[in-house]
Amino acid sequence: MKNYKYLLFDLDDTILDFGAAENRALEFVLESQRVDNSPGLYDRYKAINQAHWEMLERNELTKDRALAKRHEVFFGELGRSVDGAFINEMYMTQIAEHGHRMFDGALDVLRILSEAFPLYIITNGVKATQEKRLANAGINPYFQDVFISEDTGFQKPMKEFFEHVAACIDGFTPGDALIIGDSLTSDILGGINSGIDTCWYNPDAKENPFGFKADFEIRQLNELFRILGR
Ligand SMILES: [Mg+2]
Numbered sequence: 047m048k049n050y051k052y053l054l055f056d057l058d059d060t061i062l063d064f065g066a067a068e069n070r071a072l073e074f075v076l077e078s079q080r081v082d083n084s085p086g087l088y089d090r091y092k093a094i095n096q097a098h099w100e101m102l103e104r105n106e107l108t109k110d111r112a113l114a115k116r117h118e119v120f121f122g123e124l125g126r127s128v129d130g131a132f133i134n135e136m137y138m139t140q141i142a143e144h145g146h147r148m149f150d151g152a153l154d155v156l157r158i159l160s161e162a163f164p165l166y167i168i169t170n171g172v173k174a175t176q177e178k179r180l181a182n183a184g185i186n187p188y189f190q191d192v193f194i195s196e197d198t199g200f201q202k203p204m205k206e207f208f209e210h211v212a213a214c215i216d217g218f219t220p221g222d223a224l225i226i227g228d229s230l231t232s233d234i235l236g237g238i239n240s241g242i243d244t245c246w247y248n249p250d251a252k253e254n255p256f257g258f259k260a261d262f263e264i265r266q267l268n269e270l271f272r273i274l275g276r
Pocket residue numbers: 056057058059060227228229
């Protein structure tokens with residue numbers, strides 16, 4: 047068993063239930079445009095959103111453009127022409143104000159691990175939104191520091207994001223750290239790009255369609271105790 051010294055946690059869909067937050071925010075913006083919510087719409091939004099984050103990860107769109115365009119594309123499919131930046135503003139406010147529901151058991155895992163390890167957040171997102179959600183969730187005390195892509199100027203899986211993290215943590219060496227996250231394309235690939243071990247949080251037992259693998263895979267966060275020898 048490897049002795050890890052630093053734990054880097056993704057936030058969305060690893061600790062906080064981002065799906066629930068998105069669902070609620072989407073409902074709100076649909077209503078604002080007088081579009082009835084219907085089965086399948088949320089899944090369609092999620093696919094469009096994911097595609098736009100991947101374009102951002104590949105540097106094909108700026109962040110502002112990606113965030114606005116996802117709504118333009120989504121509402122475009124529903125036959126509505128919208129101001130994406132305006133819709134996004136509304137959407138992000140909903141996420142910031144209400145998007146802090148935590149997964150069952152996550153709080154206990156953070157509390158227990160924080161007694162033995164320095165914990166850090168590594169998240170792709172908008173600074174104001176993520177900070178508000180962390181504060182609302184009441185979990186800031188468990189973390190030594192929070193790294194948000196908007197702040198660092200780079201996003202996961204870019205090597206530069208993790209170089210920034212490394213430079214900010216005293217004594218950090220990539221070989222002593224473990225990344226825990228739900229996203230193969232940002233968390234796991236980011237770790238591989240940066241020489242940091244990775245643990246894929248995969249509660250729904252999704253297939254991994256990529257040609258790379260995490261060092262560990264877990265269905266529940268409390269499986270971390272076994273990996274970390276606690
Ligand atoms: Mg995530």
